[in-house]
Amino acid sequence: MGMTIAEKILAKKGGLKKVSPGDLVTVAVDTVILFDNNFMTNRWREVLKINDPDSIIVVFDHRVPAATQASATAHGIGREFVKRFGIKRFHDVGYSQGIAHQLVADHGYGLPGSVLLCSDSHTCSGGVFNCIARGVGQPDIVYAACKNETWFRVGETVRYELVGKLPRAVTAKDAFLQIAGEHGDHATMNVEFGGAGMQSLSINARKTLTTMAAELSAEFATFEPDDVMLEWVRARNAAPFEPVFADADAHYAAVRKVNLGALEPLVAYPDSVVNNSRPVGDAVGTKIDQAFIGSCANGTLDDLELAASILDGRRVASHVRLIITPASQTVYREALKSGVISTLIEAGAVVTPATCGACGGGHLGVLGPNETCITATTRNFKGRMGDPSAKIYMGSPATVAASAVTGTITDPREFLN
Amino acid sequence: MKFQSRVWKFGENINTDLILPIQAFYLTPAEQAPWVFRANRPGWSEQVKPGDILVAGRNFGMGSSRPAARSLKNLGLSCLVAHSINGLFFRNCVNFAFPAIECADVFDAFEEGDVAEVDFDAATVKNITRGAALEAVALPPKLLGLLKAGGIYSLLEKEGMIGPKTAASG
Numbered sequence: 001m002g003m004t005i006a007e008k009i010l011a012k013k014g015g016l017k018k019v020s021p022g023d024l025v026t027v028a029v030d031t032v033i034l035f036d037n038n039f040m041t042n043r044w045r046e047v048l049k050i051n052d053p054d055s056i057i058v059v060f061d062h063r064v065p066a067a068t069q070a071s072a073t074a075h076g077i078g079r080e081f082v083k084r085f086g087i088k089r090f091h092d093v094g095y096s097q098g099i100a101h102q103l104v105a106d107h108g109y110g111l112p113g114s115v116l117l118c119s120d121s122h123t124c125s126g127g128v129f130n131c132i133a134r135g136v137g138q139p140d141i142v143y144a145a146c147k148n149e150t151w152f153r154v155g156e157t158v159r160y161e162l163v164g165k166l167p168r169a170v171t172a173k174d175a176f177l178q179i180a181g182e183h184g185d186h187a188t189m190n191v192e193f194g195g196a197g198m199q200s201l202s203i204n205a206r207k208t209l210t211t212m213a214a215e216l217s218a219e220f221a222t223f224e225p226d227d228v229m230l231e232w233v234r235a236r237n238a239a240p241f242e243p244v245f246a247d248a249d250a251h252y253a254a255v256r257k258v259n260l261g262a263l264e265p266l267v268a269y270p271d272s273v274v275n276n277s278r279p280v281g282d283a284v285g286t287k288i289d290q291a292f293i294g295s296c297a298n299g300t301l302d303d304l305e306l307a308a309s310i311l312d313g314r315r316v317a318s319h320v321r322l323i324i325t326p327a328s329q330t331v332y333r334e335a336l337k338s339g340v341i342s343t344l345i346e347a348g349a350v351v352t353p354a355t356c357g358a359c360g361g362g363h364l365g366v367l368g369p370n371e372t373c374i375t376a377t378t379r380n381f382k383g384r385m386g387d388p389s390a391k392i393y394m395g396s397p398a399t400v401a402a403s404a405v406t407g408t409i410t411d412p413r414e415f416l417n
Numbered sequence: 418m419k420f421q422s423r424v425w426k427f428g429e430n431i432n433t434d435l436i437l438p439i440q441a442f443y444l445t446p447a448e449q450a451p452w453v454f455r456a457n458r459p460g461w462s463e464q465v466k467p468g469d470i471l472v473a474g475r476n477f478g479m480g481s482s483r484p485a486a487r488s489l490k491n492l493g494l495s496c497l498v499a500h501s502i503n504g505l506f507f508r509n510c511v512n513f514a515f516p517a518i519e520c521a522d523v524f525d526a527f528e529e530g531d532v533a534e535v536d537f538d539a540a541t542v543k544n545i546t547r548g549a550a551l552e553a554v555a556l557p558p559k560l561l562g563l564l565k566a567g568g569i570y571s572l573l574e575k576e577g578m579i580g581p582k583t584a585a586s587g
Contacts, residue, residue: 024557042445042587043484045570046580070443121481121505135482135505139512139569146578151559153504185430187476187501217479217503272430360481361439381434381480388438388456 002247004157006190006220009132009244013115023154027132029055031109032144033100033118036060039077040070043138050085051148057089057109058082059100062356064093067363098328098354101125101296104133105207106330108236112225112243117144122296122378125211127222128203129233130243133210134220155219156253157190158183159246162197164261169416171306172205173298173376173396175258176212177266181277187217189253192246194224197260203232204300211297215273215378265412267374268394271382280399283409288372291322291404292385293397294352295359295377299327303376304335307401308343310415316348317407322400323365325352349404361385367392374409376400418516418537418565420495421545422468425461426529427454431473433480433506437488446484446587450491465492470533473499474524478506490515491587496535498523498542498553511560514568518542520553537561 003011003018011019013027032055038044050056058078066072075093082090091103100118104110110126116133117123119141126133136150144150160179166172191213198206206223213221223229225243233241265280293299293307304326316322324344326332332354335341344351358365359377367373367386373393375385380392395403398412405415441452451462471489477499478485486509489497496516500523510517518535520542527533531546540555556564566572573579 024559037483040443041583041585042443042449045573045582045586047578048580049578068443119482137482137486137505137509137512138484140508142579143512143569143573146573153557155504185476185479187479187503215479217476217505219504274430362442379434379480381432383438383440383456384434386439 001251002249004190004246004250004252005130005192005222005224005244006132006157007154009113009115010152010154019154021154021156024151025154026149026151027115029117029144029148029150030111030114031055031057031116032141033057033059033116034141034145035062035100035118035120036064036071036074036078037062038119038138038141039074039081041073044077045142047081047142047145050145053085053087055148056087056145058087059091059103060093060097061099062360063362064097064353064355095329098330099296099299099356101211102299102327102331105203106328108233111237111239111241112230112233113241117141117150122211122214124213124218124221125207125296127210127220128207129229130222130225132220132222135214155189157192158186159192159194159252159255161195161255161257162193162260163195163257164197164259165200166260166263169398169412170263170265171396171398172201172208174263174266175260176209177268177277178263179258180216180268180274181266184275185217189218191216191218191221192224198223198226200260202302203229204302207300208297212378265396265399267399267409268380270380270391270393273380273394280395280409280411283393284411286372286393286409288320288374288403288408290365290367290371290373291320291400292358292365292373292375292377293400294325294327294357296327297378298376298397299325299331301331301334303397304331304340304344307397308340310398310401310412311347311349311405312343314347314405316404320404320407322349322404323352323358324349325357325364326354328354358385374400374403419534420468420470421532421534422470422495424470424472424527424529424531424533425465426527427471427473429474430476430479433478433483433485436485437483445585446487446491450488453488453492462492465494467493468495469493470495470535471497472523472527472533473497475500476503477501478503484509484513486510486515487513498533498535500524511563512569514564516564518553518556520551522551526551
């Protein structure tokens with residue numbers, strides 16, 4: 001019996017010929033990403049020795065520029081860490097600022113066939129580049145920084161075969177919401193994406209799927225390699241790598257076909273991402289106070305362009321705050337050059353610097369009591385973005401932009417057909 | 418490693434934002450503990466007695482990497498038994514030395530207030546109140562050892578890789 005992509009990388013990095021579901025394996029870690037929250041005084045334990053400074057990347061993303069004195073203190077501790085160990089890949093507030101998982105894409109940090117850890121749950125985002133990328137806890141990330149090693153439980157794998165092409169105004173976010181609504185959580189399991197339909201999806205769109213796999217509680221989410229992805233990585237990182245395909249006789253817990261062409265815009269209703277998707281039509285007319293586009297799931301240039309295509313020549317409804325947070329300053333600069341930012345701002349959107357921001361309720365768009373928000377981000381848990389009485393609907397950037405214009409949850413196909 | 422105490426029951430897909438809400442983010446670990454489940458079960462954290470056991474359904478601890486397992490430990494709970502435990506949350510349980518084990522039938526086998534006995538070495542869960550015995554999923558020896566040793570920080574501290582605890586880090 002052969003192995004899936006995740007199993008093959010785990011075996012290789014664990015120095016084993018074969019791994020199977022149920023095994024516990026110790027593997028070498030190629031890349032370790034620390035971010036600003038790691039350095040908060042209520043979490044940080046001073047690190048005295050590290051194994052390989054060149055394997056470490058430090059990113060300030062959750063609260064940048066500093067949202068509070070506590071986050072400013074954390075940034076200071078982070079800068080000291082960078083200096084002490086001579087970390088070369090450091091993304092401080094400024095030119096190279098961005099959300100860690102977007103920087104992995106911008107800079108080709110996630111090499112195919114490698115192991116990448118970060119203590120943010122959406123680290124699985126990097127699986128778009130055919131690597132084993134996983135969100136772990138703070139103690140895990142400290143351990144990995146000290147030793148370049150970690151443990152994983154090997155889980156079963158579910159494969160999603162993508163076929164066809166998304167209709168206009170339907171996005172990878174809707175494809176995710178379809179999967180999350182139909183199949184619920186994938187706890188203890190890996191998710192593998194492949195199939196001819198992936199060719200119709202940009203790297204940014206694929207990244208939405210791998211990022212959102214965190215909400216399926218997947219262990220790893222990996223795409224099979226193709227030329228588009230390999231060229232993306234080679235253009236950004238000169239380091240050598242070996243892409244990994246699943247064996248032809250790999251064992252899957254399930255193989256499920258996703259017909260992209262048959263999808264429609266969906267929204268997740270408040271308080272849960274999984275088992276909670278409905279056609280946007282069900283929510284149409286729900287009055288909103290805030291609309292938000294951003295995060296590691298939906299802060300790419302594709303997402304901003306899609307929002308701009310709806311907002312071009314229109315205005316955000318007078319009672320709505322539309323907040324747009326590019327996922328990195330690189331994305332922000334590209335959107336600035338192409339005129340997208342101008343379109344968004346002319347429509348009345350507030351464009352913030354690149355940060356996790358309001359997605360985690362940290363800053364730049366926190367919700368008040370009894371407010372309703374529609375968001376194209378990662379999570380809609382109760383209290384996630386601020387007051388626990390706020391209601392958070394989740395949809396695609398197209399659905400969010402269309403809703404911002406009308407002031408109520410709206411089917412984006414009204415604007416994009 | 419064995420625990421016996423009364424049980425509190427929570428349902429499926431209990432997420433980290435309920436265990437460690439954003440409002441408590443900047444507080445010290447000790448100050449964060451009373452915030453557990455404040456949004457979905459106000460007043461509950463004050464009723465927890467040292468040693469109490471948490472029983473839950475599918476995918477406990479879904480969500481973020483925040484040190485939510487540490488809050489359950491600091492609240493005084495002795496351990497968690499759930500139908501299944503989110504992978505990232507489970508890592509935090511082991512690493513922060515908060516014992517957690519999966520047991521497929523646990524949710525239906527307990528009413529809140531029943532007394533449970535959870536044996537991590539034997540991987541068994543007993544309902545002392547009702548006389549039921551269940552099998553749990555044994556932790557791999559390496560992870561059980563890590564739990565008993567006090568988690569990853571104890572290990573790294575002994576090896577001289579990290580500095581001592583501070584008042585703020587708890």
